Structures are given as C-alpha cells and as structure tokens.
Amino acid sequence: MPEVLAPEGAKELRFRDPAQAKALSAALGRVVGEVGRSPVSVMHVCGSHEQSIAKFGLRAILPRDLNVIMGPGCPVCVTDVPEVDEAVVLAQDGVRIATYGDMLRVPGSVKSLADAQTEGAKVDVVYSAAQAADLARDTTEEIVFFASGFETTAVATAAVVLADPPPNFSVLSAHKYIPPVMEIVAEMPGTKVEGFLAAGHAATITGSAIFERFVERHRIPVVVAGFEPLDILGGLVKLVELVRDRSPRVENMYPRCVTAEGNRNAQAQLWQVFRTVGGQWRGIAHVPNGNLRLRDEFAHVDARRRHRIDVRRLWTRSPSTLTQVCICGNIMAGIASPAECPLFGKECVPETPVGACMVSSEGTCKIWHQYGGHPDL
C-alpha cells in the first residue's frame, strides 16, 4: 500500500519559490533571444510535465518565442483501441477488472470500461499493481489487472508478478516503453523539435545514460528534468542553452533523483518480467519495441494467455464518425495543438471524450480543457 508522508513546508517551497521562478523565466527569455530565431521548439514527452506546467500556470510566464510542444507522454492516451477492447470483453465475460482510474473512460471501438461498468460489469479502481493483487487475495474471483503506464509503473507491475501473486490474478499489459517513440518523433518528416525534455521519474529507473545513443544518432539534446515548477524552468533553460550552443548532449537536471545508470534492481525486474514488442500507439504510429508484454515464463500471469479474448464480439455497431475528425494523433505527435481541433471543447469534453487525449489527466486535451490553454489571463 502506498504511504504518504506530509511534506515539510520549507522543502516544498524550495522548488515552488515565485521569486526564483521569475528569475528563471527571465533567464529563459534571454537564452531564447540568444538563439536568434523564432520560435525555438522543444518537446517534453511526459504528461506529468504538462500537468505541472498547466497546474502552476507556467505557460503564462514562458517566453513567446519558445514553443514547448507536448509529446506522446501520456500512457493512458496512447493505449490503443484493441487493448481497451480486450479489457471490455473480459469485463463483459464476468472477469473483475482492476485498473487505474483514468483508464475507465478511454474509448474502445464501441465502448469504454466505464460504459461496461454502467452496464453491470465489475471494474475496480486501484492505485497500484500491489493493490490489485491484494484484491485478488481477498476473493476467489478472477482478477485481471489492466496495466498501463511507462517503464515507471511497469516496474511496479513487474515487482508484483515476481512476488508470487495469487492464482486468480493476471495482468493485461498495456505498458509502453518511451525511448523508442522519441526515435519516431525525431524521424518524423517535418519535425520541428530541436530538443527533448525527458521525464525525470522514468529516468530514475532507466538512468539518464539511456539517452546517449539517441543524442548521438539524432544530434538533438536531451535534458532530464523533474516536475516541480523550478525543475521545469531550470530544465528548459539548460535545454535552450544546448540548442543555442549547437551542443547536442544529455544533461541531468534532476540529480536529486536520477543517476546516469539508473535503478539497476528495478531494470533487472522490469526485463525479467517484460520484453519489448512492436505495437500501435493510439494516434501515433506503429512503434517498434514500444509495447511491453509478459515473457513466456510468466504465461500463467498473462491475461492474454490465461483467457480467451475475442474482441470481435464487441463490434455490434460501427464506431462513432466523430473519431475520424479527432486529431489526437497529431496533437500527441506535437504537430497540432488542441485549439486546432474542431471537436475540442465542443463535441469532445472530459465528460464525453471523443479521443483519448481528453480522457486522462495526463492527456494534452484534458489538461488544456482543465487548466485552460490560455496564457493571457
């Protein structure tokens, strides 16, 4: 079970200090000016970064000439339709599904898990893989943990799989692996991205050195940054400095949590349980090595091998035509912003999302809807 410790006020202030934020924002403006062209475009690949930028209102103090693009950093949003369908079919067959709260409203081909729940299926919201396993211990029912998330949460799932879970517990993995999708974005024709802000929490597992090969191959700088307002502003200053100096390298701006080699134990557990396979990321592309699936040794814990899942049964009516208008893919690829989508805030709102970006609190559209993509307040 997760534990919460009350933070000490002073510690919290260190990374949320308005005066320091103002100074960093001014420094960022200077460095962007020194690049000498407009706009300078960088991308973050983490929903938590966007969440923080939005929550603290940072877009209001970013320089006008800096374009901070939101990349495919929301694991819930890139969960593909067939993966949702698998969970929905299992739920309809009477299997109890345990999953993270924001997976409930992700649209499948015809319905979401929340729809299935309203119609009588058993769906439990859990906070962790461990809690899902606990749920299985308390019952004889089949429990399937519908697991989403990048390497950070995949490690937690791996730990549960390795800790001898109860026999009625299995995992439907929709886990994704972030490094391959950065390659896709970097190689995308017409990409404007000049630097990447990498996710601090994922890097605590993988280590910052994992980005060295990427930088070498694409000559694009990568800065690992944390999630407090000053972490993000400091990370952006460093990233734009590297762009200005034409000096592509990896910088770790989150050294209080991230090391070059990362958490070796966690990596060992991750790769003991999972292997990478290619797969579709919703709205993005087929991402080689982008999906994490359970290895053969863990077939007994793999919901896909434990249950017969036939998603074709679901297709009793054709999917909404609105989904064809949705531009989630372009938004997640950083090519378009939510304001350019004709559905945004009209047909597509958090209560009745059309695209997955409007579902998760890590999704770009949801965040823009939630906090307002308005820098001029």
Added chain:
Amino acid sequence: MTATTSLRSEALITLRHGAGGRAMRQLIGETLAAGYLETKVDGIGLAAMDDGAALRIGDRWLVVTTDSHVVHPVFFPGGDIGRLAVAGTVNDLAMMGATAPLGLTCAVIIEEGFRRSDLERIQRSMQETCREAGVTILTGDTKVMGRGELDGIVINTTGFALTDRIVPDAGLRAGDRLLLTGSIGDHGMALMVKRHGLAIEAELRSDVAPINGLIQAALAAVPGAVTAMKDPTRGGVASALHEMAEKSGVGIVLHEPRVSVSPVVRAAAEMLGLDPFQIANEGKALLGVRPDAADAVLAAVRAHPHGAAAEIVGECIADHVGRVILDTGLGRRLLVEAEGEPLPRIC
C-alpha cells in the same frame, strides 16, 4: 444478455450524474426539475437552483432545504452519516442567510441486517450535532428495505428557518472580495483515503460541522456586507465558485497561496493526482463580501472557532464572466470544475 446490459450506456444514469457538476445540473434541468422551472414563486424557487427555496411570509422569509445523505463508509475519521445529515442541511439553510433553524425532519431508510448498535451510534451523533447547531428534529419517518436493496443506510433531512434577509449564491458584484472560512479538501480526502484503504501516516479528518453560528457572526459583523454565499461541498471550491460566477455574471480571481490546504491533504492529493480545489468540504463556506467591509467580516469570522483559518482568497472582476482564474503565485491558469467523481490518476 439481460435487459439491463442490452441498454446502451447513454440511456442509463451514471455516477457522474450525482457528482455535483455540470452533468448533474443538466440532468436535473432536463428531467426532475422540468415542468416546475416556469412556475412563478414569490421568492426563490427551483429555477434558481440555489441551496434551498425561500417563500415570503409577511415581511420575513421561510427558507426550506432538503438533502439525502449516503456515504461510504458510514463512519469515517472526523464524523459519520448522522453528523453529515444534520450539518449538511443546517449549512444549506445558513448559506441562504437563515442561521437560526426552526427544526429538521429526518427520514431514514435502513437495509435489513444493519446493526442496531450502529444505528444508535448514528442517532447519538445526530443528537450531538443538533445541540451544536441549536436545532432539533421535529418529525421523521423510518423504513427498512430488504438486504441488498440499498447499501446500509440512507438519511434524508429537511430543514426550515425564518430570516429577514436572503443571501443568494448569485449576488456577487465586481470588486467584491471572496472570503473562505478555512482549509479545503479535508472531508473528501479523509473519505477517499478511508474508502480506498490508503495507508496515510498522518491523520486526515473530515471537517464536517454545522457552521450556522459562524455564518451568523459573519452576517452580523457589517449588516448587508455579505453579497453571496455557498458551501463548497461536492465538486469542491471549483464547482462552488463556477456556479457563483456564472449566476452572478462576474469573473473570479483566486489567489492560490492564500488558500489553506493542510500538508497531509496536499500530499495525499498530489499522490493521487487529485486537485484539492475539486474535493468536497462539509464545514466550510465561500462568502462574497463588499470590499469596504472585507476586513471587518474577516475579523468576525476568525473570532469564531470554526473560522480561525479564514482568509480573503480572491476578488470578483467585471470581465472573464463565468470564469475562475487561479493565480498560482508563479503564473495564472483557469480553474475548472471536476467532471464526475474525482478519479485517481496513474502516475
């Protein structure tokens, strides 16, 4: 397939319809309230969608409000369903400006198999809360339903009170200051932590309490200075402020650093990916106050035991009508309402 599963989900009531946000207001407008909205009422009727109704009786107002209480678990840190049922209705009356309730009615529906000792514990709690609020229960009704036909216990209370002056939730004017009577998020977070079995080291307690005494002190401080009131229950401060801003035709600027959130609530909310502004409170109020009287009203509220942590947290503006702008101290953003029950996010 049963009859239920063959129904398309859009045709069914979902939990978000009960979460206190836009979906709920829309459902009520389209179904339950339809047909009464046009009825002329001498006072405040259903069309105002306020905390309660007000009818003119001579030169005074009779304020009536009703609320059904369901809560899981029935006993939670800081309170229980009995305390909630009394405080909730007393506070709804107070939010209309009626701080001296004449009495409450109480209807209880109990599930077969409910423990008698639990019922007695709830009854004692209701009695204690009534004493705190200076109110009594005048009449009631009791039903028992079969096992599985409802979850434990449901309590409905209706309250009525007389007042000389109604304070609506739509009375904000540009320039008014916003007063918040204390810390936010305590009730909802205490329940969520208990409901989902999260291990939290520090204590999280609901703030559920009758605050009619506190409101009376605020109203008496400078007569006529309080322009609007609302208690930020379901949907939290975000929903309450939106409703006030929309109905009043003003914009609101809220200063986040002045809003009190206990360190434990803040930590738990960050861990679960929840926004304290969207979490329910059961012993707090938001007051619109004329700018020249703000300090005097604040002093009166702070002098009351339930208002020690009160603060002026924002002001009303003439533009951005219906919007709530949050000044985070670092930058600015829009505050928006929760859609449906707050769901914990993944990472």
